[in-house]
Amino acid sequence: AKKVRDTFVQYFESKGHTHWPSSAVVPYNDPTLLFTNAGMNQYKPIFLGQADPKTKLGKLKRAANSQKCIRAGGKHNDLDDVGKDVYHHTFFEMLGNWSFGDYFKEEAIDFAWELLTKVYKINPDRLYATYFGGKKEQGLEPDLEAKKIWLKYLPENRVMPFGMKDNFWEMGATGPCGPCTEIHYDRIGNRFVPERVNADHPDVVEIWNLVFIQFNREPDASLRQLPAKSVDTGMGFERLVSVLQDVDSNYDTDVFKSIFDAIQKECGCGPYTKKVGKEDVGFKDMAYRVVADHIRTLTFAITDGAAPGTNGRDYVLRRVCRRAVRYGKQNLGAPSLFFNKLVPAVVDAFGGAFPELKKDPKRVQNIILAEEKLFTKTLDKGLAIFEKATKSMKEGQTVDGKVCANLLTTFGFPVDLTELMAEEKGLKVDKKGFEREMKAHAEISKQGGGSDGVKLRLEAEQVSIIKGKGIEVTDDSGKYDWDTSGSGPQSTGVVKAIYLGKADFSDEAKAGTTCGLILDKTNFYAEQGGQIYDLGRITTPSGVFVVTDVQVAAGYVLHTGTIESGKILTGETATTTVDYTRRSATAKNHTATHLLNFALRKVLNKEVDQKGSLVDPDRLRFDFSSDKGLSLKQVEGVQEEVSKQVAAQLKVFRRPTKIADAKKINGLRAVFGEKYPDPVTVLSVGADVEDILKSPSDDKWTGYSIEFCGGTHIQNTKEIAEFAIIEEASISAGTRRIVALTNKAASQAVESGEKLEDEAKSYLNLKQMKALDEAIKNIKNKLASSVIPRGARARIVKLETQIKNTRKVLWREIEEKMKATAIQKAKEAAEEAKAKGVKFLVLRLDEANGATPAMTKSIKAFRKVLPSIPLLVFSKESQSNKVTAIAEVPKDAQSKLAANVWLNESLKQIGGRGGGKAPRAQGASKDGTNIEDAIKFANGLAEKCGL
Numbered sequence: 001a002k003k004v005r006d007t008f009v010q011y012f013e014s015k016g017h018t019h020w021p022s023s024a025v026v027p028y029n030d031p032t033l034l035f036t037n038a039g040m041n042q043y044k045p046i047f048l049g050q051a052d053p054k055t056k057l058g059k060l061k062r063a064a065n066s067q068k069c070i071r072a073g074g075k076h077n078d079l080d081d082v083g084k085d086v087y088h089h090t091f092f093e094m095l096g097n098w099s100f101g102d103y104f105k106e107e108a109i110d111f112a113w114e115l116l117t118k119v120y121k122i123n124p125d126r127l128y129a130t131y132f133g134g135k136k137e138q139g140l141e142p143d144l145e146a147k148k149i150w151l152k153y154l155p156e157n158r159v160m161p162f163g164m165k166d167n168f169w170e171m172g173a174t175g176p177c178g179p180c181t182e183i184h185y186d187r188i189g190n191r192f193v194p195e196r197v198n199a200d201h202p203d204v205v206e207i208w209n210l211v212f213i214q215f216n217r218e219p220d221a222s223l224r225q226l227p228a229k230s231v232d233t234g235m236g237f238e239r240l241v242s243v244l245q246d247v248d249s250n251y252d253t254d255v256f257k258s259i260f261d262a263i264q265k266e267c268g269c270g271p272y273t274k275k276v277g278k279e280d281v282g283f284k285d286m287a288y289r290v291v292a293d294h295i296r297t298l299t300f301a302i303t304d305g306a307a308p309g310t311n312g313r314d315y316v317l318r319r320v321c322r323r324a325v326r327y328g329k330q331n332l333g334a335p336s337l338f339f340n341k342l343v344p345a346v347v348d349a350f351g352g353a354f355p356e357l358k359k360d361p362k363r364v365q366n367i368i369l370a371e372e373k374l375f376t377k378t379l380d381k382g383l384a385i386f387e388k389a390t391k392s393m394k395e396g397q398t399v400d401g402k403v404c405a406n407l408l409t410t411f412g413f414p415v416d417l418t419e420l421m422a423e424e425k426g427l428k429v430d431k432k433g434f435e436r437e438m439k440a441h442a443e444i445s446k447q448g449g450g451s452d453g454v455k456l457r458l459e460a461e462q463v464s465i466i467k468g469k470g471i472e473v474t475d476d477s478g479k480y481d482w483d484t485s486g487s488g489p490q491s492t493g494v495v496k497a498i499y500l501g502k503a504d505f506s507d508e509a510k511a512g513t514t515c516g517l518i519l520d521k522t523n524f525y526a527e528q529g530g531q532i533y534d535l536g537r538i539t540t541p542s543g544v545f546v547v548t549d550v551q552v553a554a555g556y557v558l559h560t561g562t563i564e565s566g567k568i569l570t571g572e573t574a575t576t577t578v579d580y581t582r583r584s585a586t587a588k589n590h591t592a593t594h595l596l597n598f599a600l601r602k603v604l605n606k607e608v609d610q611k612g613s614l615v616d617p618d619r620l621r622f623d624f625s626s627d628k629g630l631s632l633k634q635v636e637g638v639q640e641e642v643s644k645q646v647a648a649q650l651k652v653f654r655r656p657t658k659i660a661d662a663k664k665i666n667g668l669r670a671v672f673g674e675k676y677p678d679p680v681t682v683l684s685v686g687a688d689v690e691d692i693l694k695s696p697s698d699d700k701w702t703g704y705s706i707e708f709c710g711g712t713h714i715q716n717t718k719e720i721a722e723f724a725i726i727e728e729a730s731i732s733a734g735t736r737r738i739v740a741l742t743n744k745a746a747s748q749a750v751e752s753g754e755k756l757e758d759e760a761k762s763y764l765n766l767k768q769m770k771a772l773d774e775a776i777k778n779i780k781n782k783l784a785s786s787v788i789p790r791g792a793r794a795r796i797v798k799l800e801t802q803i804k805n806t807r808k809v810l811w812r813e814i815e816e817k818m819k820a821t822a823i824q825k826a827k828e829a830a831e832e833a834k835a836k837g838v839k840f841l842v843l844r845l846d847e848a849n850g851a852t853p854a855m856t857k858s859i860k861a862f863r864k865v866l867p868s869i870p871l872l873v874f875s876k877e878s879q880s881n882k883v884t885a886i887a888e889v890p891k892d893a894q895s896k897l898a899a900n901v902w903l904n905e906s907l908k909q910i911g912g913r914g915g916g917k918a919p920r921a922q923g924a925s926k927d928g929t930n931i932e933d934a935i936k937f938a939n940g941l942a943e944k945c946g947l
Helices: 002-014 041-047 105-119 144-150 237-244 254-267 281-303 312-331 339-350 361-390 401-411 415-424 431-447 460-468 580-604 632-647 689-694 699-703 743-762 769-785 790-836 852-865 899-908 931-944
Strands: 062-070 091-100 127-132 159-162 168-170 175-186 204-217 223-236 491-501 504-506 508-510 514-519 536-540 543-553 556-569 573-578 610-615 620-625 652-657 680-685 705-708 723-732 735-742 841-844 871-876 883-888 913-916 920-925
Touching (some): 002 062, 002 105, 002 237, 041 062, 062 281, 091 105, 091 281, 105 204, 105 223, 127 144, 144 159, 144 175, 168 204, 175 223, 204 237, 223 237, 254 339, 281 361, 312 339, 312 415, 361 401, 361 415, 361 556, 401 415, 401 556, 491 556, 580 705, 632 790, 723 743, 735 743, 769 790, 790 852, 852 871, 871 899, 871 931, 883 899, 883 931, 899 913
Parallel strands (some): 127 159
Antiparallel strands (some): 091 223, 127 175, 168 175, 175 204, 491 504, 491 514, 491 573, 508 556, 536 543, 536 573, 543 556, 883 920
8 A cells, every 4th residue: 555655656756746745634724624525625725826826835836645534524424334335434545636737638647547557557448437528508518628538548438428417526616617537447357337437336436536627617607717727636545555456345455454453453353354234244344444444534633633522523523433432342342442542553554654643643542542431431321222222123113312312412422323323223213303302401401501411400399299208318328438449339228219300200210211319328429519429320120220410409319310221110129339430530639629728728828718629530620719820839839739748648537527526626628608517527638537636726737638528538648649730720800720630640741741841942942933933833732732730831831932032033133134135125126217217116025024114114215216206015924924015106196196096996906905195105905815916906007097
């Protein structure tokens, strides 16, 4: 495959083409695209006449490359087809060659024929060519020119005409367009099958499309001949490789071999066996194709700056990632978190052609890992729900929209993934029903918001009903009986009530029902005190319940979730199983929050009131009172103080204590306005509560973190391992917020910060403008995308400022040189004009770089030589492309053409305008791409008016 790619580029380089690098798959400068989906995307400015002729792009005449493309989402979307056949991809490479007003049809066809048959040695007898057959309604004649050229190489019965759909290319509703010719390849050979061309037959496939851009589609849909004709070709790299390696499938080539090997290794499954459809029992080979394709897409897209998320292209990537994870787990038997481990295989396979993949593959892997973790938590449960819901359904039946909505809102299954699973069983999906359920869910979310599933709340009415049933408050003391390393016992309780929402309670609920369970005893932690709720399962003799939210009201713990299988009955004995791994991560963050509270008071040397907090498995957030932000020294001082207590391996003590006794403790911390129970739990880090209570007023207790807290905590600060503050900011007047990480997340942040700081330091000695611009851009992008400690971020920003200052000094030097050059050019222009005896002058003075002071000085220099002719000066700023213009017209010529009229009418040609009067005017345009049009108009207007 590498040889195929290299040969393509080298061939066209030998034909005078520039090897133009592939653009990123994330087209940040083109809002019309989710992803780069064709080789020509980056050349649109040339085709649209918007390329600055001074740039390398604007000067390009011939180009060739292999362009990275993604077609997933938007108008061009192959996501749903990947895996089902052997030729669809979401990520692919497009080999292409381009001519911009240089060669046209004959050379393009000659090049294609020579490369395919002479260089790649493809048998000419297997090739067919198509050309545009014309369309009389639009005044388009058949492209007989292309046909005639093809007849040099192929017999007439293998050169075939087709219509607009197949053989006329258009960029959009308006813009450049033209006929195209396609080259098709017969995979079988030794036969004549023209009827299979353009018939979507896998045996006869299109391999190359040559577009001849010779028209412009006008707003009124008419076609206008372009003065400069161009060529835009595209050949699918993967398909070409399959042809040259004589295999029937793109996936059977060495493009995918190393990735398939990695999949087999990580999943522990059998080898890929090339099967499709019904022959592919268990959809194993389909899963291979999906996983291999999708890891390429994710690796390239994340490398180029995107990431799985909730909106736009990021949501498309989330769908791609979750689709692959589901196939790997369900059809290949892959272990959890396997998908990110395939990134190195992609980097090894494509890093030579696309070196950007080698820059930070670990970052790519970590982003995919985070998305895997998010989805893996609910994947198995969601699959079980789907299997249960569809087990008894027959082919052709429709999956209820409620099931689809529940899979999305509770388990994170995008609806297109549910559709795919349904399709595999010969089922359909009730999309309208799904949309109705999602609207209803949105309304519920407005009322409760926050969890992944439906929120149920116990309020006065519901509590009154529960009490009326004689149900006692829940005993949740079992939540403290666990091993903080990530394990703990199951607990048992009796189902006392099943809550369905509003005022609706039931004694029974069936599989698929979202509801709330109240038990007499539980070991689940209900959300309170800033700590997130536990997740887990509740099992009874007749059913299994997945817990997605836990809240407490009036002493009643409500476990919200969905019945995964069977049914749940009141009165049944239930076994409660908490996700202790998740709780362990939360506990580390919660104890660290206490250490942070203590450290703030110590470092700031003043009382700091806690204003709120949020503790979950991923991070901790702490809000506190402060009139001003913390200095960098203070932030790092707080971080250092917490880290000291972590390193000291302090024991964590908790003890229920009478509130009156607890309030006597010197140095005790409590949240203002919080209602605490009596007895209250006292949590101390480093000092035994028993010892504290013996002498509560002792001053030494102010040297410890002691708080009221009913949350779940670790046993020793060493479990935190590492602590890193990543954010300190204002959230309202007088209130600041700190966000921090612990354990592995903190270690990763520290490592990333050190790496980026070292990189920033390496830029300090740069002296060239281009290198400085690249450095500043690089630091800015990485600061925006990196999770690093606050202190490291501040130091890096300081280094960035130093680099920017170096650039400013260098730019001032350049500007002074440009100003001097501009003044000299103005003098020379005046002397030349004087010698020629011109009546007026329109002068382009880019040496002034669009700066009014430099232009004014240049005009003064001009006037010393030639004081009395009409003068209009244009100057373009090199970086922003903005144009500034100044016009001066002597009094005796103002009756013919005033300066303000001359300037304004000229600037209108490039979308600009100005102000002034008859003697002098000044204006600007934001876009100087077509500055020469304005200059041409200005000269013409002056001549027309008789200046």
